[in-house]
Amino acid sequence: MLVLVAEDNELILRTIEHKLLKEGYEVVLTRNGKEAIDKIKEEDFDLIISDIMMPFASGIEILSAMKAMGKDTPIIMLSSMGQEEVVVEAFDMGASDFMVKPFSPNELLLRIKRLIK
Numbered sequence: 001m002l003v004l005v006a007e008d009n010e011l012i013l014r015t016i017e018h019k020l021l022k023e024g025y026e027v028v029l030t031r032n033g034k035e036a037i038d039k040i041k042e043e044d045f046d047l048i049i050s051d052i053m054m055p056f057a058s059g060i061e062i063l064s065a066m067k068a069m070g071k072d073t074p075i076i077m078l079s080s081m082g083q084e085e086v087v088v089e090a091f092d093m094g095a096s097d098f099m100v101k102p103f104s105p106n107e108l109l110l111r112i113k114r115l116i117k
Contacts, residue, residue, distance in 0.1 A: 001116060002026045002043070006036035006050040006062060007078065012101065016049060019105040020112075033057025037065045045073050047116050049108075051101075052079040052086055060086065063093050074115040078103070 003025050007013040013029055020027045028043070030036040034056035040048070048066070052059035059077050066073060074096040079087060087098050097111050 001046045002028065003112070004028045004030065004036060004039055004043075004045045004048045004050075006030045006033065006048070006054060006059070008032060008051060008054045012051075012078075015105055016108065019109055023109060025112075031055075033059070033062050036062050040066050040069065040071065040073075044071070047112060048073050048075040049112075050075060050077055052077055052083060052090065060090060060093065063090060063095060067094060076108070076111060076115070 003020055005013060005016050005027060007016065008031050017027050017029060028039055030039055032055040036050060037057055050059040050062050063075060076097040076099060077090045077095045078099050078101055080101050090098065096115055099108060
């Protein structure tokens with residue numbers, strides 16, 4: 001299973017990477033939205049985990065670009081509290097799941113397993 005993680009917070013990025021590698025997933029890390037979109041163009045992922053607020057392109061823009069490419073990859077969106085309207089927009093555009101930061105890495109892993117059975 002190949003997972004793309006798009007997150008500009010290095011601590012969160014490394015925490016997710018550690019958890020996924022420990023579970024046997026292959027992980028590609030990106031630190032901004034443009035990098036994530038470029039990787040999605042290059043490769044087919046089994047799952048994408050994306051922060052909503054990132055430099056150069058938001059998680060919403062990543063989701064939009066992915067849909068424009070005709071890809072229907074499950075995507076879990078991550079965001080800080082207080083962004084309800086953005087969360088609603090993400091679900092309307094086809095986001096698979098959403099988690100509020102800070103979150104439990106174990107809960108994230110459970111949600112990943114549910115999405116990619």
